[in-house]
Amino acid sequence: DAGVIQSPRHEVTEMGQEVTLRCKPISGHNSLFWYRQTMMRGLELLIYFNNNVPIDDSGMPEDRFSAKMPNASFSTLKIQPSEPRDSAVYFCASSYGTLNEQFFGPGTRLTVL
Amino acid sequence: AQKITQTQPGMFVQEKEAVTLDCTYDTSDQSYGLFWYKQPSSGEMIFLIYQGSYDEQNATEGRYSLNFQKARKSANLVISASQLGDSAMYFCATSGSARQLTFGSGTQLTVLP
Numbered sequence: 001d002a003g004v005i006q007s008p009r010h011e012v013t014e015m016g017q018e019v020t021l022r023c024k025p026i027s028g029h030n031s032l033f034w035y036r037q038t039m040m041r042g043l044e045l046l047i048y049f050n051n052n053v054p055i056d057d058s059g060m061p062e063d064r065f066s067a068k069m070p071n072a073s074f075s076t077l078k079i080q081p082s083e084p085r086d087s088a089v090y091f092c093a094s095s096y097g098t099l100n101e102q103f104f105g106p107g108t109r110l111t112v113l
Numbered sequence: 114a115q116k117i118t119q120t121q122p123g124m125f126v127q128e129k130e131a132v133t134l135d136c137t138y139d140t141s142d143q144s145y146g147l148f149w150y151k152q153p154s155s156g157e158m159i160f161l162i163y164q165g166s167y168d169e170q171n172a173t174e175g176r177y178s179l180n181f182q183k184a185r186k187s188a189n190l191v192i193s194a195s196q197l198g199d200s201a202m203y204f205c206a207t208s209g210s211a212r213q214l215t216f217g218s219g220t221q222l223t224v225l226p
Contacts, residue, residue, distance in 0.1 A: 043214075100146075109156075
């Protein structure tokens with residue numbers, strides 16, 4: 001079975017450009033999570049969805065960040081406009097049910113110049 | 114609110130020896146889960162083991178076991194018979210009613226030949 005799929009794996013962009021990260025969760029999972037990992041802040045949750053509905057977006061840094069989940073098999077995280085401090089590894093994870101383990105995608109390494 | 118504390122930034126272990134990675138947690142939830150993830154240098158997050166707060170038996174998965182001491186709020190990971198491939202960053206995490214994972218700062222494990 002395929003795991004969580006993320007694209008692109010690497011993204012290099014210039015400050016001010018729009019960036020869109022994509023995620024396909026594991027089939028049958030009903031919860032999807034977006035995390036960001038940096039050296040300074042470690043792993044932090046940005047937003048999560050349950051049954052395609054955003055439940056908690058309190059971790060989204062600011063209005064430049066937005067996330068959507070139009071259906072059970074696809075989610076996007078958009079940054080517009082991007083800034084150098086957004087450089088990080090962005091992980092998508094999915095799980096089934098409450099308190100169950102989350103399975104992570106390979107991550108997208110974003111570099112904003 | 115939930116908090117995970119990993120007090121060992123780095124650990125060394127001789128190949129074939131056992132090693133314990135410490136994790137303490139703080140949560141106000143009555144029902145919660147405890148997780149360990151491995152992050153090798155390649156960057157992916159690999160789920161290792163899960164313990165539910167109501168589970169009386171310590172969780173085991175192959176060479177991994179979770180030493181769960183609820184009264185002490187600790188969830189230490191024990192790796193038996195260490196292998197060179199175990200060298201990685203290890204994260205402890207918890208989830209509760211809010212579902213999202215809260216991660217510790219991680220422990221970098223190095224297995225020596």
